[in-house]
Amino acid sequence: MEKHGIITKVSGPLIVAKNMESVQVYDVVRVSNRHLIGEVLELRGDLASIQVYEETAGIGPGEPVFFTNEPLSVELGPGLISGIFDGIERPLDKIYEAYGQGIPLGVDVPKLDRNKIWEFKATVSVGDFVSAGDIIGTVEESETVLHKIMVPPNKKGKVTFIESGNFTIDQVVCKLGYLDETLELKMLQTWPVRKKRPYQAKLAPTKPMVTGQRVIDTLFPIAIGGIAAIPGPFGSGKTVVQHQLAKWADADIIVYIGCGERGNEMTDVLMEFPELKDPRTGQSLMKRTVLIANTSNMPVAAREASIYTGITIAEYYRDMGYKVAIMADSTSRWAEALREMSSRLEEMPGEEGYPAYLGSRIAEFYERAGMVECLGSDERIGAITAIGAVSPPGGDTSEPVSQATLRIVKVFWGLSASLAYKRHFPAIDWLKSYSLYDDQMSEYFNSNVDKNWSHHVQFVMSLLQEESSLQEIVRLVGLDALGATDRLKLLTAQMIREDYLHQNAFHPVDTYASLQKQFKLLSLILKFNELGNEAITDGKSYKNIENLSVRERIGRFKYVEEKDIDKETASIIEDMETEFSMLTKE
Structure with a gap:
């Protein structure tokens, strides 16, 4: 690196330097003799505004700025899975091993391990013609993830050399000949974080991402390749919902971004995920997870980059044909980083001081999700499902970040402080939340679970709305003013809330419910309602209906193991019909 620029002004994480004519916007530079990592945000003549991703205390005018002439990029290759990185993909575990608890200024550690040996298995032969996205070999990255080594975008040629064997990620494993050029391929790729990775075509979502969380799958489903937001006040359970989705959702790879959250929340993730068993493989959940930790005590500027780092890694695994779920916790902290950098750049502020381009930046992130036909000749389908937590002050979703997010996302899981105070978790408010994937997902549920699925869901939603009015x-x-029919509606709605929508994330059985179990439990509650209405019409006492012992069995159904649900369902229905037949008339 040759010295070119000279610092003229330092304002927190923002530095202004002169003699910067030869750089471009979004180029990475090294600031001062400490070689702090920075990114060029703005150019005005020979002056550049630089966003520095490390602490700038002690740096002053006159110090040098070194050019790299490369954009901010991530390294992609074997070694990402189970990794714990900061917002600019520095491996925190390697830094800890080398330097201890603190992250030294200007630390330069390879993003991916250059010394680890991987077993590469070639899947093409000499003489084959390959183009962008084609898989040339595979590596067993973890017990649960087969890493597919792909031809980088915009590259193609005839294979002139390839061999299986043990290699590091920066050794040549394949050579391509095209015209008079020879292209050497390694297992390592780099990609600019602010640039979308290409694909053949974007596809409409058709299948739900089954999460095992009843309130989500039944009332507000999300599609594979969909986008969702979880806004909610402090303490309403955003992080637990995201942990549940990371563990149980129908995804092959999880990318979890702790963006500006408190350090203890990220510590919980780091402590829990290695201990959690992946329900599909029995291995540790970390064996298919990439963690990006950028907590509130880390430099604000790096928080802005962490979202892009995460989505680029997610796109890379999507290109292999995997279903990826990306959890961003929380986009509000990311927006605050944007606001701070915008104010230091002296840009015209928008609403509540956020930059005027806040909405377009949030849209850029969410629009990189979706289900796509990947590059390559084997017609792979990959998907990224993006779920962003939003932390509006006091739970007020009228603030700019929530509103900008709601204009883009298709699923809104609004968390309620009042439900959380009542210890009702997940605290997703069924009167405020919605899913715009409902119509497509209903067709799937009706075909694959039961033809009455959408009918049951519509009945439940209308009953919960009616309960609110009652x-x-x-x-x-007072309750005595209501007739028996209305009191039965309240009782059924109470059963739906307490026995169905309430779910214990820490119970070994109730933490996950299959679609079949969800439907059977819902059918039992609606069967109770149906028989109750018939009994009231027949003149039976409402008080006796309310005191039927079968209600308790329905409430305990969610703790029944999956293998026993058919037997238990038949037994409860038999008992229910017997008890209703024995009711006496008023």
Whole structure:
């Protein structure tokens, strides 16, 4: 690196330097003799505004700026899975091993391990013609992830050399000849984080991402390749919902971005994920997870890059044909980093001081999700499902970050402080939340679970809406003012809330419910409602209906193991019909 620029001004993480004519916007530079990592945000003549991703205390005017003439990029290759990186993909575990607890300024550690030996198995032969996205070999990255080594975008040629064997990621494993050029391929690729990775075509979502969380799968489903937001106030359970989705959702790879959250929350993730068993493989959940930790005590500027780092890694695994789920916790902290950098650049502020381009930046992130036909000749389908937590102050979703997010996402899981205070988790408010994938997903559920799925869901939603109106009447004039039919509606709605929508994330059985179990439990509650209405019509006492012992069995159904649900369902229905037949008339 040749010395070119000279610092003229330092303002926190923002540095202004002169003699910068030869750099471009988004180029990476090294600031001062400490070689701090920075990124060029703005150019005005020979002056450049640089966003520095490390602490700038002690740096002043007159110090040098070194050019790399490369954009901010991530390294992609074997070694990402189970990795713990900061916002600019520096491996935190390697830094800890080399330097201890603190991250030294200007530390230069390879993003991916250059010394680890991987067993490469070639899948093409000499003489084959390959182009962008074609798989030339595979590596067993972990017990659960087969890493596919692909031809980089915009590259093609005839294979002139390839061999299976043990290699490091920067050794040549394949050579391509095209016209008069020879291209050497390694297992390592680099990719600029702010640039989307290419694909053949974007596809419409058709299947739900089954999460095992009843309130999500039944009422507000998300599609594979969909985008969702979880806004909610402090303490309403955003992080636990994301942990549940990371563990149980129908995804091959999890990319978890701790973006500006408190250090103890990221510590929980680091402590819990290695201990959690992946329900599909029995291995540690970390064997298919990439963690990006950029906590609130780390430099603000790096927080802005962490989202792009995460989505680029997710795109890389998507290109292999995997279903990737990316969890961003939380995009509000990321937006705050944007606001701070924008104010230091002295840009015209938008609403509440956020930059005017906040909406377009959030859209850029979410639009990189989706289901796509990947590059390559084997017609692979890959998907990224993006789920972003939003932390509006006081739970007020009218603030700019929430509103900008809601304009883009298709699923809104609004968390409620009042539900959280009642210890009802997940605290997803069924009166505020919505899913725009409902129509497509209903077709899937009706075909693959039961033809009555969408009918049951519509009944539940209308009943919960009606319960809200009836509760207003009860608060004004008391429960005794309601007739038996309305009181049965309240009772059924209570069963739906307490026995169905409430789910214990820490219970070994209740933490996950298959679609079949969800449907059977819902059918039992609706069967109770149906028989109750018939009994009321027949003049039976509502008080006796309310006290039927079968209600308790329905409430315990969610703790029944999957293998026993058919037997238990038949037994409960038999008992229910017997008990209703024995009711006496008023």
